[in-house]
Amino acid sequence: MDENTTYNEGIEPDIPVIPPSEIKELEEEALKEKRNAETSDSTEESVIYWQGEDRVPEKISVLKETLKEVMGYGVSFDVIIREMTFAGRPAALLFLNGFTNDVIVSEILTRLTYLTPEDVRDGHALNDMMKAYIPHVQVEQVSKLSKVINDVLCGICALFIEGASTAILLDTRKYPVRGLEEPAVERVVRGARDGFTETIVTNINLVRRRVRDPGLHVETMKVGRRTKTDVSLLFIDDIADRVQVEAIRRKIKQLDLEGLPLGDKQLEEAIVNKGWHPYPLVRYSERPDVVASHLLEGRIVVMVDTSPSVMIMPTTFFDLCQHAEENRQTAFMGTYLRWIRFGGIFASMFLLPLWMLLVVHPELKPPALDILGPQENAKIPIIGQFLIVEFGVDLLRLAAVHTPTPLASAMGLIAAILIGDIAVKTGLFVNEVVLYMAVAAIGMFATPSYELGLANRMVRLVLLVATALFGVKGFVIGSTLLILSLTTHRSYNSSYLWPFIPFSAKAMGEILFRKPLLTSTRRPALNKTRDHTKMGTEMNSKGRH
Structure with a gap:
């Protein structure tokens, strides 16, 4: 034995x-073994797996055991439970360290410590505390433990009382916030200098500061089983097309993803651009004034928490070619800047293929254009030179992103002097290739939409190769396929090339000319707005005259 x-x-x-x-x-x-066997897809399933039901337990000891398994209490250093006694009853405060405003929480706890057992009723302690003794604005009573855990992970505090099957949620969030700065991509000479940050509440407030309309609706949803990312849908109810609003809302709610760690770009791929088409179907902006103006035109805005840029839908090719600077100048100068920008975008797409066409077929070049070159030959074919320079420009662009600021000027000197000048002198490139490639690159960087600039660059590459292989036929067929591809590209059932296809003379005039404010009295027909007019009856009559 x-x-x-x-x-x-x-x-x-x-x-x-x-x-x-x-x-x-x-x-x-x-x-x-039970931990290894868990396959929960949501917080609710995990709570039911460990506790048997999705309810706040009456005993704090049971609560701590459940939280230990569901959200890592005791393992994660930032998951904190502060146990105290209020009105003679054991209590626990659950919160995440770093997301909580310590000053507000300390003031609430100090007030609760003064309570005596006579101040609250038996069986109603939690309800009495919430209604009479918690001096806070955003307070909610919840019975589901899964909701409590999800809200705590968002930065909310949860108060539990022994013997109560509900919890009090206190919105005492304090997120890390970057200071308001002017967006690097959408700079203007004159205008507002504030831009969106990574905090969705701050971004919404920046828009509401500019659009103080009671019809501005902000609907918030959570996307991602694990990330629970906040996604907000913004629109002006009496202007925006409700069919489009419902379509976007439905697509967002139907998503069953693990999460959106990369923010708005992943959401765009999930609800808008699901294929391999290079051209963007949404406009990104980091400027609150741009977003406010698009809301007043009837557009729909989607914000994703942790993303400093927002999505504007629907959009067109010509929308992506416009910049806020044009509206910060007079109508004449705004039109001039717009035409210069259109010229740069055209050059970024067609300048190199057209010059390549004249090189392949010199008989097409008028005598007056002999100055276009090439004046001398190089050791590498023209198409090879263009491809090398194209990839070199992309490599330099990527290097500029990852180069520390103090070294950026040195890298520019290396690219301009050592690579470009020496490559020409050694006979690898001809001068015209470097010149025209520089003009095309400037046109690409002058494109207001970064995504549109990248897409135009891919079109330029395809047209270059097609022209080099098939000459005039390659250029014509490639350009035709581009127009057809953009025509069939739909942005929420709206034509991507509107107002060029289908053609609308009045709307095309609005695109080509930055009209004075008082003469632009109607919203774009593309948005299918419920209210078409921008001004009152009196201002409309003055605008017509």
């Missing part, structure tokens, strides 16, 4: 009693 085997008094001596140490080991082994 094992010397460690013991017997209890009053039972048969042949029935052994398992030692407490072995019982503990068996319990730990069973707990380990």
